[in-house]
Structure formats: C-alpha cells, structure tokens
Amino acid sequence: DAGVIQSPRHEVTEMGQEVTLRCKPISGHNSLFWYRQTMMRGLELLIYFNNNVPIDDSGMPEDRFSAKMPNASFSTLKIQPSEPRDSAVYFCASSLMGNEAFFGQGTRLTVV
Amino acid sequence: GESVGLHLPTLSVQEGDNSIINCAYSNSASDYFIWYKQESGKGPQFIIDIRSNMDKRQGQRVTVLLNKTVKHLSLQIAATQPGDSAVYFCAENESGYSTLTFGKGTMLLVSP
Numbered sequence: 001d002a003g004v005i006q007s008p009r010h011e012v013t014e015m016g017q018e019v020t021l022r023c024k025p026i027s028g029h030n031s032l033f034w035y036r037q038t039m040m041r042g043l044e045l046l047i048y049f050n051n052n053v054p055i056d057d058s059g060m061p062e063d064r065f066s067a068k069m070p071n072a073s074f075s076t077l078k079i080q081p082s083e084p085r086d087s088a089v090y091f092c093a094s095s096l097m098g099n100e101a102f103f104g105q106g107t108r109l110t111v112v
Numbered sequence: 113g114e115s116v117g118l119h120l121p122t123l124s125v126q127e128g129d130n131s132i133i134n135c136a137y138s139n140s141a142s143d144y145f146i147w148y149k150q151e152s153g154k155g156p157q158f159i160i161d162i163r164s165n166m167d168k169r170q171g172q173r174v175t176v177l178l179n180k181t182v183k184h185l186s187l188q189i190a191a192t193q194p195g196d197s198a199v200y201f202c203a204e205n206e207s208g209y210s211t212l213t214f215g216k217g218t219m220l221l222v223s224p
Contacts, residue, residue, distance in 0.1 A: 043214045091155050100146050103155030
C-alpha cells in the first residue's frame with residue numbers, strides 16, 4: 001500500500017479564496033482524521049470519521065471549515081473563505097479499529 | 113509583531129549516546145500509547161506502541177516504558193544516530209475511542 005496520500009503537497013492561495021485539501025486513506029482502514037499543525041498550537045485534531053461518518057468535529061475552528069468523506073477511499077477538507085491565519089500544515093491520517101494512525105505527508109497551506 | 117511559537121523541549125545528544133524522551137499523560141483511562149517521530153517536512157511516523165497491560169516493550173533500538181501509577185511514558189533510543197534527529201510525540205488513546213491525543217512533542221538533536 002502506498003500509505004495515506006494527500007494532495008496537493010503545497011498550496012498558496014489568496015485570502016478569500018476557497019481551498020480544498022484531499023486525502024486517500026489506506027485501503028481497509030475505517031477511521032480517518034484531519035489534523036492541523038502550527039508552531040503556535042502543535043498538532044490539533046480537526047475532525048474524524050468512522051466508517052465514512054463524521055463522529056467528532058469539535059476541533060473544526062469555525063464554519064469556514066468543512067469536511068466530507070463520500071466513500072471509504074476519499075475525503076476532503078474545505079476552507080471557504082480562507083484567511084491568513086489558516087496557514088498551517090494539514091495532515092490526514094487513517095487507522096483501523098483504534099490502532100495506530102498512519103499519517104500522510106501533509107499539505108502545507110499558505111494564505112496570503 | 114513578534115510571533116510566539118511552541119517552545120518544544122529539546123534534547124541534545126552525541127551520536128552513539130542513549131536518548132530518553134519523556135511524556136506525561138493526563139487521562140487515567142487511556143490504555144493504548146504510541147510514540148511517533150516527525151522529521152522536518154514529513155508527517156508523523158509510527159515508531160512503537162504499548163498497551164496498558166504491559167510496562168515495557170522493545171523494538172529495534174527503541175524501548176517504550178509505561179508507568180501507569182504516575183501516568184508517565186518514556187521512549188529510549190539506543191546508540192542514537194544523526195538520522196534520529198526529529199520531533200518525537202507521544203499519543204494516548206482510550207478503548208472505545210478512535211482518536212489519539214497527542215502531546216506537544218520533544219525535539220531530539222543528535223550531533224555527529
């Protein structure tokens with residue numbers, strides 16, 4: 001398996017634009033997580049899905065953020081409209097039945 | 113204005129030394145623990161895990177120790193190498209919950 005695949009690896013966008021981050025989890029994993037990492041806050045859980053269903057989105061900072069998982073092999077995290085303070089590295093991770101989570105390489109988002 | 117980031121604890125060692133990285137956790141109900149390594153520009157990578165029915169587990173050059181009485185976890189790296197330089201995170205999980213709670217991380221710097 002190629003592991004968790006995220007795209008794009010880098011994204012630079014202007015304030016106010018919509019940003020969509022994509023994730024393909026490891027095949028067979030039933031949990032998917034979106035994390036955000038910044039120097040200020042470290043690694044924060046934004047939302048997680050279990051069997052494609054959002055279970056806990058309490059970490060989503062505000063309504064500008066939304067996440068979907070239309071099927072077991074794909075998830076998106078959308079920010080609309082984006083703001084400079086959203087600049088961070090966004091990680092997707094997947095796991096099986098509460099075991100260790102495997103992380104993707106991340107998407108480095110810069111909002112100017 | 114001046115930006116204030118996380119002040120990660122830093123452990124500096126010489127190549128060949130043994131390293132010990134410590135982590136305190138807060139949830140007494142946590143029963144599964146993981147150590148992750150994050151190199152610059154990459155996602156966290158699984159190193160080793162331990163469940164609460166054990167107090168020690170060994171891998172290749174790494175050992176994890178768990179002290180449930182004081183809620184303390186440590187990662188020992190034997191014969192540390194420059195390639196071990198990274199940020200190390202501990203993570204905890206409670207049975208029945210899919211999410212991992214991450215610590216703030218410790219930066220390990222290995223000098224040749």
